[in-house]
Amino acid sequence: MSSGNLADRPTFGVGQVGYAFMGRTHSQAWRTVGAFFDLPVTPVMAALVGRSPDAVRAAAAQLGWAAAETDWRQLLKRDDIQVVDICTPGDSHAEIAIAALGAGKHVIVEKPLANTVAEAEAMAEAAAAAAERGVRSMVAFNYRRVPALALARQLVADGRLGTIRHVRAQYLQDWITDPEFPLVWRLQRDKAGSGALGDIGAHIVDITQFVCGERITGVSAVTETFVKERPLADASAGLSAQAGGAVATGPVTVDDAAIFTARFAGGALGSFEATRFATGRKNALRVEINGSRGSLAFDFESMNELSFYDAEEDGGTAGFRRILVTEPEHPYLGAWWPAGHLLGYEHTFTHEVRDFLLAVAEGTDPTPSFADGLQVQRVLAAVEDSAAAGSAWTPIP
Amino acid sequence: MSSGNLADRPTFGVGQVGYAFMGRTHSQAWRTVGAFFDLPVTPVMAALVGRSPDAVRAAAAQLGWAAAETDWRQLLKRDDIQVVDICTPGDSHAEIAIAALGAGKHVIVEKPLANTVAEAEAMAEAAAAAAERGVRSMVAFNYRRVPALALARQLVADGRLGTIRHVRAQYLQDWITDPEFPLVWRLQRDKAGSGALGDIGAHIVDITQFVCGERITGVSAVTETFVKERPLADASAGLSAQAGGAVATGPVTVDDAAIFTARFAGGALGSFEATRFATGRKNALRVEINGSRGSLAFDFESMNELSFYDAEEDGGTAGFRRILVTEPEHPYLGAWWPAGHLLGYEHTFTHEVRDFLLAVAEGTDPTPSFADGLQVQRVLAAVEDSAAAGSAWTPIP
Amino acid sequence: MSSGNLADRPTFGVGQVGYAFMGRTHSQAWRTVGAFFDLPVTPVMAALVGRSPDAVRAAAAQLGWAAAETDWRQLLKRDDIQVVDICTPGDSHAEIAIAALGAGKHVIVEKPLANTVAEAEAMAEAAAAAAERGVRSMVAFNYRRVPALALARQLVADGRLGTIRHVRAQYLQDWITDPEFPLVWRLQRDKAGSGALGDIGAHIVDITQFVCGERITGVSAVTETFVKERPLADASAGLSAQAGGAVATGPVTVDDAAIFTARFAGGALGSFEATRFATGRKNALRVEINGSRGSLAFDFESMNELSFYDAEEDGGTAGFRRILVTEPEHPYLGAWWPAGHLLGYEHTFTHEVRDFLLAVAEGTDPTPSFADGLQVQRVLAAVEDSAAAGSAWTPIP
Amino acid sequence: MSSGNLADRPTFGVGQVGYAFMGRTHSQAWRTVGAFFDLPVTPVMAALVGRSPDAVRAAAAQLGWAAAETDWRQLLKRDDIQVVDICTPGDSHAEIAIAALGAGKHVIVEKPLANTVAEAEAMAEAAAAAAERGVRSMVAFNYRRVPALALARQLVADGRLGTIRHVRAQYLQDWITDPEFPLVWRLQRDKAGSGALGDIGAHIVDITQFVCGERITGVSAVTETFVKERPLADASAGLSAQAGGAVATGPVTVDDAAIFTARFAGGALGSFEATRFATGRKNALRVEINGSRGSLAFDFESMNELSFYDAEEDGGTAGFRRILVTEPEHPYLGAWWPAGHLLGYEHTFTHEVRDFLLAVAEGTDPTPSFADGLQVQRVLAAVEDSAAAGSAWTPIP
Structure with missing residues (x-):
């Protein structure tokens, strides 16, 4: 190599x-x-x-x-x-x-x-x-380093979608649907900042802006905490934890779910949803983008696939293509296995540190930058503000 | 028979x-x-x-x-x-x-x-x-007479979903993405009342309320008309039409797309989208419902199928089941073909008039009633009101 | 119209x-x-x-x-x-x-x-x-009158698949997996001729030859009757029947399943399977064809869809397209509903009598002809002969 | 940990x-x-x-x-x-x-x-x-160490499929469909032993026997070399290689594809196919098993999923479940990420050396043993013998 x-x-x-x-x-x-x-x-x-x-x-x-x-x-x-x-x-x-x-x-x-x-x-x-x-x-x-989403970005940047009209993104998990699931740090505002919104909603805000190459300009939001009190946790590890024998409980101080509408700078409408109460969905980060020339669809639960509809195709044979993103010409894939031999979740991090090391070695700024992270934070804050203000439309500064 | x-x-x-x-x-x-x-x-x-x-x-x-x-x-x-x-x-x-x-x-x-x-x-x-x-x-x-959606209603009514937490519904079409598509009656407010909202948004408002057995209590909405002027139509038939040779154009006076968040009476959050600009989606009426005990997913483009996740199943073998809704015990199916021999769009109407005739013959009121239709109309009106008021939360009277 | x-x-x-x-x-x-x-x-x-x-x-x-x-x-x-x-x-x-x-x-x-x-x-x-x-x-x-399969024939005839290398076809049902299912006429050689082979195997022999535009030249086969004795039926209707109260049983005199390999005239290999014991598959007539320029896949349980892989596409965006075969330019579809409004099983027959009436009115011979039916019969006979002769390769006369 | x-x-x-x-x-x-x-x-x-x-x-x-x-x-x-x-x-x-x-x-x-x-x-x-x-x-x-296939083995061993009736397995690739692809070692009998048969056919012979817990007792086969002469390769790496500038060619001495029918010891019929000419299929190791109580389906191109049909379910809600095999209770998964965070191809090897090390440390024989490998070799030899003998039924010694 x-x-x-x-x-x-x-x-x-x-x-x-x-x-x-x-x-x-x-x-x-x-x-x-x-x-x-x-x-x-x-x-x-x-x-x-x-x-x-x-x-x-x-x-x-x-x-x-x-x-x-x-x-x-x-x-x-x-x-x-x-x-x-x-x-x-x-x-x-x-x-x-x-x-x-x-x-x-x-x-x-x-x-x-x-x-x-x-x-x-x-x-x-x-x-x-x-x-x-x-x-x-x-x-x-x-x-951003899922090869299928990096490919999605390329297709949009190459103009294959034309003018973007619709963005719909969901990040659906179900690990706290059980009310007996304990009060881990991710459910406490002082540690986690927010709940589904900051943990997984942040991802779909970033990834849609990244793929579209456009920023969100305003939002209207609703948030909800379905289970308001939970058993105190003895310990927590990753996304799983065990409730202690104690009957002591404490308040959940973050959102369980956040849904919001949005507008993008280029005129597209956005429909967003982040939740930990989507029973049966384990890590369904889903993105769909509809443009004047084509559409894309992605679901992380099938992370090696990108669906692409090319409206320039002849009507009789047009259809959403399931691109198995494992070809040598796909982003990052040249370094891995032959086509059809899938990558997993962890490889998104391998790609991330690879890009970071390359940028540092070349003396350039890696992306996403802290400024990008700040902008995502502002969108999340606007979501919370809007939810607190009767869903009033809230522009992103 | x-x-x-x-x-x-x-x-x-x-x-x-x-x-x-x-x-x-x-x-x-x-x-x-x-x-x-x-x-x-x-x-x-x-x-x-x-x-x-x-x-x-x-x-x-x-x-x-x-x-x-x-x-x-x-x-x-x-x-x-x-x-x-x-x-x-x-x-x-x-x-x-x-x-x-x-x-x-x-x-x-x-x-x-x-x-x-x-x-x-x-x-x-x-x-x-x-x-x-x-x-x-x-x-x-x-x-309501798609067998898979009638089955969905049964499953919810039987408690198989438990408490409903999330409803997400989209009705996606793409028949007017071409700006040269003419100004048919469905794009004129005086004839059609509204655009995507009343035509297809009405369906997802009705069907989600029907399946959930709960009404929407408030909404926050955004609507958009992407193409504001179109060639005048000579004639129109169904959803297709041909622009005349004339260069004359007229204003589109209805929405091309409407997105809105909602709350249901039982506490569920709703995320709705109706659009005629979802390139590649032809008649994608999609509904997903997440409850404390299970989840459902449906897409009209695969209308003979219902996906059902039963959270009561053993974790090791739980998964979304693709129910092929063609068994004799499924709603309406006993009258048709052996299992696996699919029904089409038109049969929703056959079932509709069957239920209507049965009700009339039995001297009962068929559903959905005009009162049900009025309630849907009120939701649509609230969507328009909210969109006109900066997405402000708008309760349904 | x-x-x-x-x-x-x-x-x-x-x-x-x-x-x-x-x-x-x-x-x-x-x-x-x-x-x-x-x-x-x-x-x-x-x-x-x-x-x-x-x-x-x-x-x-x-x-x-x-x-x-x-x-x-x-x-x-x-x-x-x-x-x-x-x-x-x-x-x-x-x-x-x-x-x-x-x-x-x-x-x-x-x-x-x-x-x-x-x-x-x-x-x-x-x-x-x-x-x-x-x-x-x-x-x-x-x-042959499923629009997706008529489209498949067009794509092959237009050369979109190039030289055909592989044909794999299955017709999978499960309506007699229960050994208590009675001895209906379809399970008796004197009435039905053969079992899964003639009933559903005949369809995949015909449809693959039709789509490929090539005939099968030889086969090697295995057949099996899993349940050899069944309760006598009082009556039968369609594919369902009820066993009588009687304990009397009779021998099943047809095959429950037939599997065979084949060669097509143009050099392609064929792999065929017809069975009534594929638990969970209701009417899964499935066809896949791989050619030097592209591939096709079809499953009747999603009868409005055709999967098409075009190997001429750029590698980075190639993938199996899910063509929703409901566009006006698709075979037979111009007569029906707007795109995305699915057809059902019964309309294969509507299309059949339409084509028949057109041919008769125009004074031409409709297809498939009795000669085509005879050739299918010869393939079925060769399958039975091969199965009886230790799977020996058996040419079609 | x-x-x-x-x-x-x-x-x-x-x-x-x-x-x-x-x-x-x-x-x-x-x-x-x-x-x-x-x-x-x-x-x-x-x-x-x-x-x-x-x-x-x-x-x-x-x-x-x-x-x-x-x-x-x-x-x-x-x-x-x-x-x-x-x-x-x-x-x-x-x-x-x-x-x-x-x-x-x-x-x-x-x-x-x-x-x-x-x-x-x-x-x-x-x-x-x-x-x-x-x-x-x-x-x-x-x-064998794909978690979904290890789960499949468990389900069969637990009797969830009942008596197995049908096994259909395909291993489909397309990396040599181009006749200009060079004559790498995998296409030479002296190096590779056989072609698609030994390389990928061996896998589906092993995996179906493993999942079913039954051995293949006989086969009837057809093999084919579609492209009989290829450019000599300068070098080869993995599954990709570049033809040299030279015009020199050499004969392909292995099969491009092998298809065969089989019988399993318990009475099931098997239908097998291994090919490198399935255009668009990159690494589609597919297995379907139909039993009297249930069915399984798997495709390596979606390697984190297992489809399972439980015939004991109520008819109205039965359906193939898409089990996302990423739960802690699934084989090997407890060591990895939270549910829904997928594994990739490489971890089949991680699991393999883990099982090997455990067995060695415990003083037990790891599986599959060399004896298991020998039995697979005998099936492959029987396939070649049958193909050479006009597809005559060939028992496995």
């Missing part, structure tokens, strides 16, 4: 903060990227950070990190670390990211960028300042 | 007004229903009404009507006619229906019930008065 | 023999065809034939036939009857068809043409002789 | 021979398995073997192997290597595997086990002898 000599390439030390669900996906990405992609730099999994010494040491051993740290500030002091990858809940993003950028570390931060617009603004400002010093940053909207 | 003697059954004269798209579907229904369903009465296709003498005579001959009339008032005078079936554009519904009910004729009227809430109110009032005299009426929301 | 005057057209009396499952489909076709298609002649449903006077009289009334007869020979004597439509089990096809052709009646006969090659040869001979006198005949392989 | 201490576990040195397509999948498996599965031993990627010193050194660096060797015999001498993983073409399997087992190394060998029955017999014999000494072996039919 590689024509050059791996040994001659500069190494790039990575320090990662957090090793829960997102921490595991990022670790797998760092561990895998060099084996498949021809990179100008060699990432080194230098240190993993967690608060519990024993637990972080065990995680580092299992996930392949050379060392474990219990304070993220240690990463900033280490010369062998060039990248800080932040996989913690949203309430700590701003502090860590701004400090890391200040220390001259390139930064990747999980989405949503922050829990508030104010934090996101501070982060975007810090990122802009850092970029002038050649220090790069990126917010990890990993679905 | 029939155990009794056909000859002994009372006949039921039908007079139908209109023979365009809807007139043809209703004619096929009247012609077919008796051959498949065991009915207490025998419908007789007595007279077809149209304004042009030659054209209506030719249509009557082709579609199987015994006679042709050029004035619908003639139907009201004929003793051999017990049913008036109104298949005209919405602007004439109120006048014909109220007169026919007044003359003691049972009435079926195509949807939407009327072009305005005021007209619909007058019609509902007339229907209520007529019902006291044993004169029946029905608004023809034919999709 | 029609520009001419219906009244000026010659009428065409039809006499139909049989009114069970196939008799009902043909009746619906005769009743419907004139309302949708512009025909040079007007079919008249003159007489229905059955053995039981009361039953046939009731059926005639319900299905719309003007008269009932108890002996098919009566049809041959009536001057007002120009067409005899034979919907009886295969053991009576030869006698009725040959007599009817001899009497100068045009003949449609349900498939399979006959129960034996010898009978089929006699019928083909009679048909050839009759054709010289202008008397027409047709075997009713109705699936 | 792991409760024990990673550092306390014994390490297990792995030496891998080959680093082309299969070598890359196995490398990724060895690199990944420990990060997700709690293993009793820790695999160490000790050495990679290839013939070209420079190339193997570069590959080892990229794929994460500690050392590179140019002779597989070196692996047998190294005490730090306990496992030899053979990823070479089939012609070298027997020699390497027998020597490695003789040297006391546990062995994994890619499928097909060998190019001839004789070689496979020798290997199975060596494996049986080694097992008595506690030396383990496994043939790498990776599709």
Whole structure:
């Protein structure tokens, strides 16, 4: 695959903060990227950070990190670390990211960028300042790196859809339909910022804007919390958790679901829905776009496929094509297997760190930027504002 | 199929007004229903009404009507006619229906019930008065008679979905995406009342309320007319039409698309979209319902199928089932073919007139009633009001 | 639709023999065809034939036939009857068809043409002789008139598939998986000729040859009867029947399933399967064809769709297109509804009698001819011969 | 995930021979398995073997192997290597595997086990002898470790399908439909043993027997080479290759496609097809099984899904369920992501080495064994024999 000599390439030390669900996906990405992609730099999994010494040491051993740290500030002091990858809940993003950028570390931060617009603004400002010093940053909207969605972006950019008229996007999950499911951190406003809206709604706001190449200009929204009180959680891991034996409960302080209409800058109408109460839908990030020349449809539950309708085709044979996005000419696919041998969820992160490393090595700004993350945050804030104001139309600043 | 003697059954004269798209579907229904369903009465296709003498005579001959009339008032005078079936554009519904009910004729009227809430109110009032005299009426929301949607209603009524959390419904077509498509009557407010909203949005308002057994209590909406001026049409037939050679154009006075959020009486959130600009979607009436115990999904483009997720199933084998709704135990199917031999669009009308005839013969009120049609009209009006008021939340009276 | 005057057209009396499952489909076709298609002649449903006077009289009334007869020979004597439509089990096809052709009646006969090659040869001979006198005949392989399969034929004929390499066809049903299902006539060799092979295997032999425009040249086969003894049936109707209370059973004398490999004249390999034991598959007539330039896939359980892969497309956007075969330019569709408004099973018969009437009126031979039916019979016989000879390769004469 | 201490576990040195397509999948498996599965031993990627010193050194660096060797015999001498993983073409399997087992190394060998029955017999014999000494072996039919197919096996083993009546399996690819595609090693009998038959047909023979828990007892077959002469290849990698500029061509000495009927020990009929000429199908390993109580369907192009029809369900709601096989209770899934976050092709290998390591650590024989591989080889040989003998029925010894 590689024509050059791996040994001659500069190494790039990575320090990662957090090793829960997102921490595991990022670790797998760092561990895998060099084996498949021809990179100008060699990432080194230098240190993993967690608060519990024993637990972080065990995680580092299992996930392949050379060392474990219990304070993220240690990463900033280490010369062998060039990248800080932040996989913690949203309430700590701003502090860590701004400090890391200040220390001259390139930064990747999980989405949503922050829990508030104010934090996101501070982060975007810090990122802009850092970029002038050649220090790069990126917010990890990993679905941009689903090959089928990257292909979708290409088709829109190539004009294959013409003028976009309709965008409909849903992100449907069902992991908290059981009222006995406990009050994990993702259901608490102080930790998570918002509920379905910020966790998964953020993804469909970003991905539709990315694919369309257009921004949302205003929204009208309704949000709902169907189950208002839940058992307290003893512990939580990833998206699953077990209620403790205790009968103690606490209030759910985030939305269970958010639905909103929107307008895009180019005149398209948008219809959005993010929910954790769509029984039977496990991770159905679905996007449909209708344009004057064609249409696209995607569902992450069939993530290797993109449906494309080309209105320029002869009427008698026109139809939605199921493109199996596994051909060498598809985005990212040249590095992987022969056609028809599918990729999985984790590869979106492998592609993400690949693009990040390429950009940093080339001295360019990776995307999506913190500014992009801030704009998504503003859309989410407008959704909440509109919902609080009787669905009144709320422009995005 | 029939155990009794056909000859002994009372006949039921039908007079139908209109023979365009809807007139043809209703004619096929009247012609077919008796051959498949065991009915207490025998419908007789007595007279077809149209304004042009030659054209209506030719249509009557082709579609199987015994006679042709050029004035619908003639139907009201004929003793051999017990049913008036109104298949005209919405602007004439109120006048014909109220007169026919007044003359003691049972009435079926195509949807939407009327072009305005005021007209619909007058019609509902007339229907209520007529019902006291044993004169029946029905608004023809034919999709209630898609077997898969009738099955959906049964599953919800049987509690298989539990508490409903989410309703998402779209009615997507693409027949006017070409800006050169002419200004047919369906694009003119005075004839059609509204655009996508009243034509196809009305269907998804009705069908979701029917399947859920719950009414919409409020909406927040956005509407749009993408192509604001179109060539004048020489003529129109069904959903297709040809622009004349003339360069003259006229304004489109209805919406091309309407999107809205909603709340249902039982607490569910609704997300609705009706458009004629969904390139590649031909007649995609799609409904998804998520409840605490299960979910349903339907797309009219695969009208013989219903997807059902039963959350009571063991996790290891749970999944959306593709129910091929062609079994003898499915609604209406006992009258048709062996399992797996599909039905088509037209059969929704056959089922509709079957249910109408049964109700009339049994002396009960068929559904959906004019009152149901009026309620749909109120939802449509609220959608327009909300769209005109910056998407402000608008309760349904 | 029609520009001419219906009244000026010659009428065409039809006499139909049989009114069970196939008799009902043909009746619906005769009743419907004139309302949708512009025909040079007007079919008249003159007489229905059955053995039981009361039953046939009731059926005639319900299905719309003007008269009932108890002996098919009566049809041959009536001057007002120009067409005899034979919907009886295969053991009576030869006698009725040959007599009817001899009497100068045009003949449609349900498939399979006959129960034996010898009978089929006699019928083909009679048909050839009759054709010289202008008397027409047709075997009713109705699936040729599924619009999606007619479109498939067009695509192959237009060269869109290139050289055909693979044909795989299955006709999967499950209506006799229950060993308590009774011994209906379709399970008895003397009535039905063969089992799944002749009933549904005949369809996939015909349809693949039709779509490919190539004949099968040889086969190697395995057949099986999974349930060898069944309760005697009191009565049977269509594909469903009820076992009598009696414990008496009888031997199943036909195959439950037949699988075979084949070669086509142009070099393609064929893989065929016909079974009544495919649990969950109701009427899954499935055809896939792979050629050097493209591929097709079809499943009757989604009969309004054709999947088409065009290998000439750019690799990045190639994919199987789901063509919704409901556009005006699709075969037969111009006569029906707007795009996206699906057709059902019964209209394969409507299209069949339409094509028959057109051919007869134009003085040409309709297809498939009795000679085509004979060739299918020879393939079926070769399948049985091969199965009896240890799957030895068996050429078709 | 792991409760024990990673550092306390014994390490297990792995030496891998080959680093082309299969070598890359196995490398990724060895690199990944420990990060997700709690293993009793820790695999160490000790050495990679290839013939070209420079190339193997570069590959080892990229794929994460500690050392590179140019002779597989070196692996047998190294005490730090306990496992030899053979990823070479089939012609070298027997020699390497027998020597490695003789040297006391546990062995994994890619499928097909060998190019001839004789070689496979020798290997199975060596494996049986080694097992008595506690030396383990496994043939790498990776599709057994697709979670959906492992679930399929469970459902059959649990009796959810009842008596199996039909098995239909296809492995469809299209990578050599272009006659200009060069003569790579997979198209040469001396290297590959056979063509589509051994390469992909072997997989569907193994997987259907595995899922059904029954062996194939006899076959009747047809094979074909559509393109008999191809340009000589300069080089080949994976499934893609480039023709050299030379006009020189050579004969294709293997089958392009093989189709065969089969009988299973329990009475089921089998219909099989393996081809590299199914235009548009990229890696469509498809299996359908119909039993008296239910049915299954699978397509690797949607590898995270299993379709299951349960005939015990109420008729009105029965249907093929699309099980998204990503729940924690599904085979292998507990180690991965939350539900709905899909796995890819490569993880079939991760699961494979996980099962291998577990078996070895527990002192049991992993499956599929060399004896299983030999039996598959006998089926393939019977297919070739039958094809050479006019499709005569050929029992499996």
